[in-house]
Amino acid sequence: MGKQQAPYRVDHVGSFLRTDRLKTAKAEEKDGQISLSERKAIESEEIEALVLEQVKSGLKGITDGEFRRGWWHLDFLENLDGVEGYVPEQYNQVFSGKAAPAYNVRLVGQVDFSDTHPFIEDFRQLKHVVDQYEDVQTKATIPSPTMLLRQELLANDGSSKLAEIYPDINEFYRDLADAYKKAILAFYDAGCRYLQFDDTNWAFLADATKREEIEEKGIDPEYIAAICTKIINDALSVKPDDMVITTHICRGNHASSWLFSGGYEPIAKELFATDYDGFFLEYDSDRAGDFKPLRYWKESGKNSQVVLGLVTSKTPELEDPAQIKARVQEATQYIPLDYLSISPQCGFASTEEGNRLTIAEQWDKIQHLQTIAEDIWGTHV
Numbered sequence: 507m508g509k510q511q512a513p514y515r516v517d518h519v520g521s522f523l524r525t526d527r528l529k530t531a532k533a534e535e536k537d538g539q540i541s542l543s544e545r546k547a548i549e550s551e552e553i554e555a556l557v558l559e560q561v562k563s564g565l566k567g568i569t570d571g572e573f574r575r576g577w578w579h580l581d582f583l584e585n586l587d588g589v590e591g592y593v594p595e596q597y598n599q600v601f602s603g604k605a606a607p608a609y610n611v612r613l614v615g616q617v618d619f620s621d622t623h624p625f626i627e628d629f630r631q632l633k634h635v636v637d638q639y640e641d642v643q644t645k646a647t648i649p650s651p652t653m654l655l656r657q658e659l660l661a662n663d664g665s666s667k668l669a670e671i672y673p674d675i676n677e678f679y680r681d682l683a684d685a686y687k688k689a690i691l692a693f694y695d696a697g698c699r700y701l702q703f704d705d706t707n708w709a710f711l712a713d714a715t716k717r718e719e720i721e722e723k724g725i726d727p728e729y730i731a732a733i734c735t736k737i738i739n740d741a742l743s744v745k746p747d748d749m750v751i752t753t754h755i756c757r758g759n760h761a762s763s764w765l766f767s768g769g770y771e772p773i774a775k776e777l778f779a780t781d782y783d784g785f786f787l788e789y790d791s792d793r794a795g796d797f798k799p800l801r802y803w804k805e806s807g808k809n810s811q812v813v814l815g816l817v818t819s820k821t822p823e824l825e826d827p828a829q830i831k832a833r834v835q836e837a838t839q840y841i842p843l844d845y846l847s848i849s850p851q852c853g854f855a856s857t858e859e860g861n862r863l864t865i866a867e868q869w870d871k872i873q874h875l876q877t878i879a880e881d882i883w884g885t886h887v
Contacts, residue, residue: 511750512566512567512643512699512750512752512784513752513786513813514566514567514847515847516565516566516847516848516872516875516879517813517847517849518565518567518569518850518872519647519704519754519756519786519815519849520569520571520572520578520647520702520704520754520853521571521578521647521853521856522571522572522853522854522855522865522868523571523863523864523868524855524858524860525555525865527548528549528552531544531548531549532545532858546574550631552573553571553574553632556573557632557635557639560642561639563876564872564873564876567642567700568632568642568645569632569644569646570628570632571855572856574628576609576857577857577858578857579653579704580609580610580611581625582623582649583653583657585623585624586619586623586654586685587615587616587617587618587620588613588614588615588671588681589612589613589614589617589654590612590614591609591610591611592611610657611657612657612658612662612667613654613666613671614671615671616671616681617678617682617685618681618684618685619685619688619689619692621688621692621695623692625646625648626692626693626696629644629693629696629697629698632646633696633697633698643700644697644698644700645700645701645702646693646698646701646702647702648689648702648704649703649704650704650707650738650753651682651685651703651737651741652707652708652734652737653706653707654682655682655730655734655737656706656707656710658678659675659725660707660711660725661710679736682737682741683738684740686737686741687740687743687744690742690744691744694746694749699748700749700750700752701750702751702752702786703751703752703754704754704756705753705754705755705756706756706757707734708731708734708755708770708773709756709757709788711727711772711773712768712770712772712773713757713768717772727772731772731773734776735777735779735780738753738780738782739779739780739781742781743781750784751782752782752783752784752786752811752813753780753782753784753785753786754852755786755787756851756852757793757794768793768795769794769795769798769799770787770794770795771795771799774799774800774802775805778806778808778810779806781808783810783811784812784847785810785812785813786815786849787813787814788815788852789833789851790815790816790818790851791851797836797837797839797840798840800812800837801840803840803841803845804841811845811846811847812841812845812846812847813846813847813849814833814834814846814848814849815848815849815852816848816851817848817849817871817875819850819851819852819861819863819871820851820862820863821861822862822863822864822867822870822871824870824871824874825874827874827877827881830878831878831882834846843882848878848879848882849875850871850872850875854868854871
């Protein structure tokens, strides 16, 4: 069965492995060997090549691979008004494998969004390239507003000035939502009709260890989950009818390592109460739990698409197609097949270092998904 609206039958989270040329250009710009404008020109050329590869692979939602970023979230957040990037002693979350670079963001004033945010121009440039091709759509990816909430409230390093800047924390929640309202409309005005909010905060709130940690701080994780739903829905309230906004839930992704464990059960009710048009859900390992929390999809009464991330982006091995098809069938206990899609469980390079596979192996993963989807839904996926 064909599917012509995002999220697509085979979709992806957004980031792709950086090319050697891209990595070299960034290093040379840092060392003063080339200018910023020269580096950006190389980025543009590499993005054009990536767009073509995505089109050739059969993908319909086309991103810039996050080639202009160092991180999947920090580059966007630090360009919000009232936020700055800084270098702490170490990144404030501990990955299962290689440590992430020591960089983060912090609140220095009231949060807001300006239409001079560099991601808007980045999107315009990407759309100009994508519009050369037929039957594809330009997709933008940004972090959820709750990522700034987590940084300042749930996982700060003790230096947060949140209470000083926002004596009434409800004003912080309001400003977060208002900033993202402006972001949504700015992307829309730039021609964006497919936007994705990436969000590891839900996985943080579902992790038993993290729940214990914030409870020790006197924070109720269930209350915060409800606050997250409210912030997101307030932001989404301005979404135009012809714009699709999805979310991607991840348990961490840096150099093929991860941050959080635990199924969706503790947060599923609040998650599916959000007004997204689609949910990209990580389901490539036992750490993600079973499909039972998907029952809240039906209880929500909404017709959102659920994209099952059954293929890992962390390793090159191709999953057994029979097992993937069996898992999709299992998920239909809770969600009709027509409301399901498949994708990699995360991006291939949530940080610029990228996961532990080659670019060729990355595209093998995408083709593997296409072949499996044809078997499940038919030839026109």
